[in-house]
Amino acid sequence: MWAVDVLNKNNIENKLIPVPRDLSSDCGYCVMVGYDLIAQAEEFLKRENIEFDRIVDLK
Amino acid sequence: MTKISRLKNNTIYFDNSATSFPKPPAVVDAVVDYMTLVGANPGRSGHRMACEAGKIVFQARKNIAEFFGVKSPMNVIFSSNATDSLNLAIKGILCQDDHVITSSMEHNSIIRPLKMLEDRGIISITVLPGDDSGIISTGELDSAKKNNTKAVIINHMSNVTGIVQPVAEIGKWCKKNNMIFILDCAQSAGIIPIDLKSDSIDMIAFAGHKGLYGPTGTGGLIISDSFDVRKMNPLKEGGTGSMSDKTVQPNFLPDMYESGTLNVAGIAGLSKGVEFLNNMPEKLKSVQLHKVTLQKYFIEKASKRIDGFKSYSASSGFGVVSFTIGGLSVSEITQRLSDDFDIMSRQGLHCSPLAHQRIGTFPEGTVRFSFSVFNTISEVETALEALKIIRDGK
Numbered sequence: 014m015w016a017v018d019v020l021n022k023n024n025i026e027n028k029l030i031p032v033p034r035d036l037s038s039d040c041g042y043c044v045m046v047g048y049d050l051i052a053q054a055e056e057f058l059k060r061e062n063i064e065f066d067r068i069v070d071l072k
Numbered sequence: 073m074t075k076i077s078r079l080k081n082n083t084i085y086f087d088n089s090a091t092s093f094p095k096p097p098a099v100v101d102a103v104v105d106y107m108t109l110v111g112a113n114p115g116r117s118g119h120r121m122a123c124e125a126g127k128i129v130f131q132a133r134k135n136i137a138e139f140f141g142v143k144s145p146m147n148v149i150f151s152s153n154a155t156d157s158l159n160l161a162i163k164g165i166l167c168q169d170d171h172v173i174t175s176s177m178e179h180n181s182i183i184r185p186l187k188m189l190e191d192r193g194i195i196s197i198t199v200l201p202g203d204d205s206g207i208i209s210t211g212e213l214d215s216a217k218k219n220n221t222k223a224v225i226i227n228h229m230s231n232v233t234g235i236v237q238p239v240a241e242i243g244k245w246c247k248k249n250n251m252i253f254i255l256d257c258a259q260s261a262g263i264i265p266i267d268l269k270s271d272s273i274d275m276i277a278f279a280g281h282k283g284l285y286g287p288t289g290t291g292g293l294i295i296s297d298s299f300d301v302r303k304m305n306p307l308k309e310g311g312t313g314s315m316s317d318k319t320v321q322p323n324f325l326p327d328m329y330e331s332g333t334l335n336v337a338g339i340a341g342l343s344k345g346v347e348f349l350n351n352m353p354e355k356l357k358s359v360q361l362h363k364v365t366l367q368k369y370f371i372e373k374a375s376k377r378i379d380g381f382k383s384y385s386a387s388s389g390f391g392v393v394s395f396t397i398g399g400l401s402v403s404e405i406t407q408r409l410s411d412d413f414d415i416m417s418r419q420g421l422h423c424s425p426l427a428h429q430r431i432g433t434f435p436e437g438t439v440r441f442s443f444s445v446f447n448t449i450s451e452v453e454t455a456l457e458a459l460k461i462i463r464d465g466k
Binding site: 014015017018029030031032038039040041042062064 | 114115116117118119122123126127129130134144145146313314315316317318324
């Protein structure tokens with residue numbers, strides 16, 4: 014949710030989706046962004062010291 | 073301040089230190105909205121309603137983190153109330169042979185967990201008497217300090233007399249002496265500005281349902297950005313929605329200390345309570361001015377008009393007044409206030425036997441009036457007239 018908050022503030026389009034099972038055993042959701050926005054998203058999250066597990070290509 | 077219309081016309085509620093009433097309309101609306109429109113469990117399922125619930129909880133964390141000067145919303149750990157939070161902090165950080173310093177004005181939410189650990193031979197405690205009103209000094213801290221002193225754990229504002237401890241000085245002392253500083257803000261949150269960083273506080277416990285105007289069943293522990301959470305064990309382990317393939321508790325915030333379903337309805341309301349305070353003109357200054365005005369008016373007028381009236385609170389306090397009336401039992405006073413005048417107050421020891429011993433009112437206790445931003449001078453005047461009638465036996 015914190016990540017969504019930061020991405021929204023920086024106009025990075027994103028969507029919360031259920032966590033794909035092959036990615037993680039976590040319940041709940043993860044944040045999906047477009048390929049062209051990944052680098053920016055990562056940068057904004059790192060700036061706010063928001064830790065994330067990993068970035069995965071959903072193709 | 074707009075009065076909520078559901079009260080009986082003449083009901084006066086002066087028990088806000090127990091829980092505040094009424095709540096701002098937005099708080100009530102948020103609880104109802106969550107229960108009727110959202111309803112889901114955050115952080116478990118991945119559907120839209122669960123996401124909405126997650127957003128509500130995150131917004132509350134964010135509001136509270138900003139309110140208390142903490143950078144990361146993840147450092148806001150939700151609990152059922154301040155007692156729950158204090159149990160987590162106390163039992164989480166204290167180990168065998170630790171020594172703790174506390175004050176003579178503490179509520180049982182601090183003293184009972186400490187006494188339990190002491191009775192089991194785990195820790196030792198020093199209770200500082202403080203001055204006549206129970207305010208402690210760094211001089212006393214210096215005298216009480218031992219090689220194995222781990223923490224100073226005190227309340228910010230007494231729920232009996234409203235005295236306020238010198239938190240900035242104590243925080244500075246703790247930092248200098250490398251001790252953990254845990255502050256019980258059950259009574260002060262939403263009245264006195266609290267900044268964990270500038271006052272060198274490691275953790276604060278807050279009640280959501282008193283000065284923050286949230287529903288009962290809400291509270292939390294806020295951990296400073298600089299505190300190493302490896303120093304505090306969780307109080308309970310369980311489902312967190314994270315690391316679901318593992319049978320060990322997560323070691324990151326807030327999951328480490330939040331197992332089981334949160335009181336999302338309550339948290340939704342609490343979030344709006346904090347926003348209500350932030351939206352007041354001059355924020356907490358308005359709150360303080362209002363409460364100081366009511367307290368001063370009550371004590372000054374009662375001292376003149378009511379024979380045998382004695383206040384144990386300073387006239388300049390923030391809306392918590394303990395008093396007695398000579399010749400009358402505190403139970404009789406509160407019962408007649410409630411039955412004959414529809415004025416709600418609290419009698420007795422207020423779950424703070426040490427504080428009453430300190431101020432000399434043990435074991436009878438006192439009557440306590442505790443005001444909120446919704447109380448008025450007119451209500452205080454009505455209470456003064458009621459007390460005079462009760463005192464004069466009419």
